[in-house]
Amino acid sequence: LPGERVRPKRLLESMRYATLGGGKRFRPFLVVESASLFGVPRERSLMAGAALECIHCYSLVHDDLPAMDNDDLRRGRPTTHKKFDQATAILAGDSLLTLAFDIASRVETHPDPAIRAALVIALARASGLGGMAGGQMLDLAAEGRFGDAARLGLADVEELQAMKTGALLRFGCLAGAILGEAKEGERQALDRFGAIVGEAFQIADDLLDVEGDPATVGKATGKDAGAHKATTVSILGVERAKQKLFGLVAEAETTLAPFGARAGILKAAARFVAERRA
Ligand code: GRG
Numbered sequence: 001l002p003g004e005r006v007r008p009k010r011l012l013e014s015m016r017y018a019t020l021g022g023g024k025r026f027r028p029f030l031v032v033e034s035a036s037l038f039g040v041p042r043e044r045s046l047m048a049g050a051a052l053e054c055i056h057c058y059s060l061v062h063d064d065l066p067a068m069d070n071d072d073l074r075r076g077r078p079t080t081h082k083k084f085d086q087a088t089a090i091l092a093g094d095s096l097l098t099l100a101f102d103i104a105s106r107v108e109t110h111p112d113p114a115i116r117a118a119l120v121i122a123l124a125r126a127s128g129l130g131g132m133a134g135g136q137m138l139d140l141a142a143e144g145r146f147g148d149a150a151r152l153g154l155a156d157v158e159e160l161q162a163m164k165t166g167a168l169l170r171f172g173c174l175a176g177a178i179l180g181e182a183k184e185g186e187r188q189a190l191d192r193f194g195a196i197v198g199e200a201f202q203i204a205d206d207l208l209d210v211e212g213d214p215a216t217v218g219k220a221t222g223k224d225a226g227a228h229k230a231t232t233v234s235i236l237g238v239e240r241a242k243q244k245l246f247g248l249v250a251e252a253e254t255t256l257a258p259f260g261a262r263a264g265i266l267k268a269a270a271r272f273v274a275e276r277r278a
Contacts (some may be wrong), residue, residue: 014092017021034176047109058096074216126171135164166198179240
């Protein structure tokens with residue numbers, strides 16, 4: 001985020017606050033590691049990873065707003081609208097969303113415009129109506145925001161979560177295949193791995209909401225139960241949800257088998273997702 005004078009200082013500061021103050025950077029990590037399977041130069045995968053992280057951070061800023069989840073704490077610090085104000089937080093989210101596509105479209109991301117276009121399309125689809133934003137809408141509807149609360153079964157919850165949380169994580173893995181001009185079979189393996197990691201990530205998040213320590217997690221816990229929210233954990237119970245989680249980790253490892261030892265770090269990442277405490 002360059003500090004040109006023409007840019008409104010408060011907006012730039014809020015964007016920096018939302019992106020650079022902590023966070024695991026797990027999505028960019030997935031881009032860099034999946035791209036490294038194909039020998040993609042790190043400068044390129046970091047660009048695509050930065051674009052993805054901008055989308056992720058925008059989503060957190062907007063998700064924390066009073067009109068959505070109304071949270072005061074994120075990454076152990078005041079949320080962006082608490083640190084600044086709601087109007088600034090909305091604009092910070094908007095500007096991060098558009099900055100993501102600016103970054104993904106730059107020649108430094110990939111010299112071939114067709115590859116950049118493929119990246120931009122995949123990122124747009126993961127973020128929008130059929131991806132994260134659509135999943136967020138389904139989530140709000142399930143809470144009864146727009147009428148009666150929907151009674152979600154396991155398949156509904158899995159679909160919602162695949163959109164809301166899974167789509168960006170899946171894009172992280174797919175981006176590596178796009179940048180690396182992977183063969184169809186390799187692309188499919190990474191796409192499937194991303195979907196599994198997305199599902200595992202959300203189950204781990206739901207478990208943290210039930211069992212996590214707010215000081216370590218960096219945000220309030222117990223919110224899902226308080227809102228009577230349907231999650232994999234609320235439907236299956238803690239023990240069966242944990243079994244499902246570790247089944248997904250095993251499947252993630254099998255999915256990466258075609259890459260052999262080169263995929264060791266990605267396999268470890270799947271285990272990290274299941275075991276994370278924050
Ligand atoms: C506002 C369009 C719009 C979408 C919001 C991502 C999202 C959709 C809502 C966040 C709600 C939530 C807590 C989802 C669970 C999974 C998740 C995205 C957790 C946060 O991601 P981490 O743990 O965060 O990677 P850090 O802070 O490490 O970057």
